[in-house]
Amino acid sequence: MTKPIRIIAGNWKMNSSPSEAVEYFIQIASLVQGQNKNQKQVIFPPTYCLNSDVKSAAEKAGFELGAQNVHWEEKGAFTAENSAAVLRKIGFNWTLIAHSERRQYFAETNETAAKRLKAALKSGMNVIFCIGETLSERESGKMFEVLKKQTLAALTIISESKPQEGQIFSIAYEPVWAIGTGKTATTAQAVEAHSFIRKTVSEILGSEFSQNLSILYGGSVTADNAKELLSQTEINGVLVGGASLKPEVFSKIIS
Ligand code: PGA
Numbered sequence: 001m002t003k004p005i006r007i008i009a010g011n012w013k014m015n016s017s018p019s020e021a022v023e024y025f026i027q028i029a030s031l032v033q034g035q036n037k038n039q040k041q042v043i044f045p046p047t048y049c050l051n052s053d054v055k056s057a058a059e060k061a062g063f064e065l066g067a068q069n070v071h072w073e074e075k076g077a078f079t080a081e082n083s084a085a086v087l088r089k090i091g092f093n094w095t096l097i098a099h100s101e102r103r104q105y106f107a108e109t110n111e112t113a114a115k116r117l118k119a120a121l122k123s124g125m126n127v128i129f130c131i132g133e134t135l136s137e138r139e140s141g142k143m144f145e146v147l148k149k150q151t152l153a154a155l156t157i158i159s160e161s162k163p164q165e166g167q168i169f170s171i172a173y174e175p176v177w178a179i180g181t182g183k184t185a186t187t188a189q190a191v192e193a194h195s196f197i198r199k200t201v202s203e204i205l206g207s208e209f210s211q212n213l214s215i216l217y218g219g220s221v222t223a224d225n226a227k228e229l230l231s232q233t234e235i236n237g238v239l240v241g242g243a244s245l246k247p248e249v250f251s252k253i254i255s
Pocket of ligand 1: 178218219221239
């Protein structure tokens with residue numbers, strides 16, 4: 001049985017222009033020494049940064065690029081959405097799905113997230129599927145119920161069609177109360193949630209699938225707390241927002 005691949009991902013949200021992105025990769029290339037073959041490094045910039053100039057600068061620095069979302073249809077009358085099939089065709093192989101900001105501000109539901117996941121997997125993209133409870137859900141004792149529902153939305157799709165050979169499906173546990181707030185989950189809280197998610201996956205898809213699944217932690221990850229989080233066997237990577245925007249900070253997390 002192999003170990004889950006480690007994924008260090010940066011979600012730039014609506015920050016950076018294409019030229020700033022190129023500059024970022026030039027800088028970070030000089031800061032990250034040597035490449036770790038067992039680790040994937042992925043940046044999710046705004047869609048307008050997904051072009052060949054940024055891609056080539058990213059590749060030189062050892063990074064792959066991804067979209068922050070994809071639509072469930074390949075094409076059609078869906079203003080402002082992006083097609084997974086087309087992104088994949090033009091060389092962008094990763095996508096986030098159901099980030100909590102999409103759930104909170106743009107009415108993403110477990111149902112629409114599942115549809116997006118299906119399209120992403122069909123296109124051959126690698127996926128980071130985001131889940132996480134709000135503070136009030138945690139405080140009212142609903143955390144496990146919420147995480148289970150969110151996980152099952154993804155697993156229903158995966159049980160219909162497993163990822164292809166070499167295609168990565170991963171889950172990011174991002175407690176909503178920890179995103180952009182400077183409040184990280186404690187290591188124990190993160191491990192508790194990750195173990196629960198892995199158990200849920202194991203019940204539906206079997207232990208081999210769950211043991212190989214990369215589960216990332218996200219929510220106020222910094223250069224100071226990343227090492228401790230990543231030293232837990234349950235935590236197979238991090239999804240980093242604010243701290244991924246500065247090459248000098250993100251390079252520390254990567255190292
Ligand atoms: P943060 O964002 O690291 O700024 O908390 C994480 C995320 O939104 O993925």
